[in-house]
Amino acid sequence: MDGATAARKPRRRTAHRLVPYAFLAPAIVMFTLFLLAPIGYTGYLSLRKVKVEGLGLGRGSRREIFAGLENYRQTLADTELWRGALRVLGYGAILTPVMLGLALLFALLLDSRRTGFRRFSRISIFLPFAVPVVIASLLWGFLYLPSVSPGQHLLRSAGLPEMDLLGPDLIVFALANIGVWGGVGFNMIVIYTALRAIPRELYESARIDGCSEFQIAVRIKIPLVVPAMIMTTVFSVIATLQVFSEPVTLRPMTNSLSSTWSPLMKIYQDAFARNDIFTAAATSIVVAAVTLVLSFGFLRAVQRRAFAGESQ
Amino acid sequence: MSTVLVKQPATRDSIEVTAPPRRRTAFTPTAILVLGAVYCLLPVTWVLIASTKSNADLFNTFTFAPGGALFDNVAGLSTYRGGIFWRWMANTALYAGLGALLSAALSGLTGYTLAKFRFPGRTVIFNVLLAGVLVPGIALAIPQYLVMAKFGLTDSYLSVLLPSIISPYGMYLARIYAAAAVPDSLIEAARTDGAGELRIFWRVAVPVMRPGLLTIFLFQFVAIWNNFLLPYIMLGDDRKFPVTVGLYSMLNLGNTLPALYTFVITGALLSILPLIALFLSLQRYWRVDLVAGAVKA
DSSP states (O other): OOHHHHHHHHHHHHHHHHHHHHHHHHHHHHHIIIIIHHHHHHHHHTTEEEEEOTTSOSTTSEEEEEOTTHHHHHHHTOHHHHHHHHHHHHHHHHHHHHHHHHHHHHHHHHHOTTOSSHHHHHHHHHGGGGSOHHHHHHHHHHHHSTTTOHHHHHHHHTTOOOOOTTSTTTHHHHHHHHHHHHHHHHHHHHHHHHHHTSOTHHHHHHHHTTOOHHHHIIIIIHHHTHHHHHHHHHHHHHHHHTOOHHHHHHGGGOSSOOTTSSHHHHHHIIIIISOOHHHHHHHHHHHHHHHHHHHHHHHHHHHHHHTTTSOO | OHHHHHHHHHHHHHHHHHOOOOOOOOHHHHHHHHHHHHHHHHHHHHHHHHTTSOHHHHHHSOTTOOOSOHHHHHHHHHHGGGTHHHHHHHHHIIIIIIHHHHHHHHHHHHHHHHHHOOOTTHHHHHHHHHHHHHSOTGGGHHHHHHHHHHTTOOSSHHHHHHHHHOOHHHHHHHHHHHHHHSOHHHHHHHHHTTOOHHHHIIIIIHHHHHHHHHHHHHHHHHHHHHOOHHHHHHOOSGGGOOHHHHHHHHHHHTTTOTTHHHHHHHHHHHHHHHHHHHHHHTGGGOOHHHHHGGGOO
């Protein structure tokens, strides 16, 4: 190292040390303003309430005061929230296994040597991913309407009784179908990608040992895509807990969906229809906490593997 | 060990000798797969057909029987309330296009910095960002509304655009992509040549990261387009609506004005066409493997 570089070095060093912080500044500012601040402010609001003095008329009669955990007690004691949670659980119990089962089936079929129309099918099944949830719900909503639905046309012409897909008994299946339709392609590609990563030689030796294509799928392929299946399951559970757009879009077409059908709809209702942002804040924190607890353990487990090759 | 070494070439030979002709396509698996494709195409096919029907045909003719009213429907929709539908489309392009562009830029810079610099606090910052991935995005919309309301920013373009820019998952992906795609030697060489750090990022890292950034752009584009709750609660003035909220508001009016149903359906078709075009033309950049790559087995 010659003298000139040595002399220049200290100044460059300091500047260089600040560079990563300068580069991260925009992200940190945005992250703080639109993620941390809303969470913090919601936490603060969840501990507040409005106290009405006198008749509640005139200025200064409504004061915001510290409420402690009262909002939480109230929200956890609210049976409608629990009923909503149960409805969403039922919806998820239909949606997740059906969607992921179909995704796995289609991924295996795409990966099989004996299937035709693979390119066409892969693109077609992934296509709903490009359709926004609201538009998807709107299209399916019309297809469910007795006067529009193709199934009802067929039932009518066969002289069979019509099924009201938007009725109280079937509405949860109608909603789950929208989720399956929108999500099966994305999950299929995730699993298919995991399948493509399996070395082909494994299949060759299995074939030599006399395994059928079906046995190869069950004994080799499925066990090896279990990690991908776990990931898609967790993402799907998180998504179902937050279901909002599908039931809200179907509401104008049916009487079977209440305005507090899912927990998120209940929060919306509290915040905007009842103007009780304090309870809504407490419920938001509870829903977010449940979601976080569910996903955190999972991501910790996979994070180690994801960054194993990169020094921390 | 030695048996393996001997065996392998032998197996390969035997396969080459007996080289089976390409397996015939089996009927049942193909049928199941095509059935899946048909199921997924069903609503899209229906909306294509339904937008050609007049309002009377919509509820009275067979689901997949086309009508002849497509141009009437498009014209009717285009003149509905002074062509507000096209304003919604432009708004959506602004929210999703500009939002995703800024999001990809921010994710790229952040991911590159986290992957390629060693500095105190790096792990802490990354872990906080990672925790952000876990925060349910939809549940965040109401808290974001509460903060925006505090600053009187609700019912503005910014109230929808700004929260859409931050994407912890995009940053996380960009970090993985930068770590894998940008060679340290390239950065070192540029530094030795005396290039500034911002110039290195722009001229060296961004070109190498471009496919990854385009993927982040596309997924964020879809995420913003898909996020119904945020604009739904932030906006009151329907001239600022994205097309999803706009069509939803029209659907709500349909109860009293059934004539609007055909407009809603035609609008749904027109709104998904650009997205499907984007999807088909940029197919190779819909890198689900990258999105899922973080947890590859």
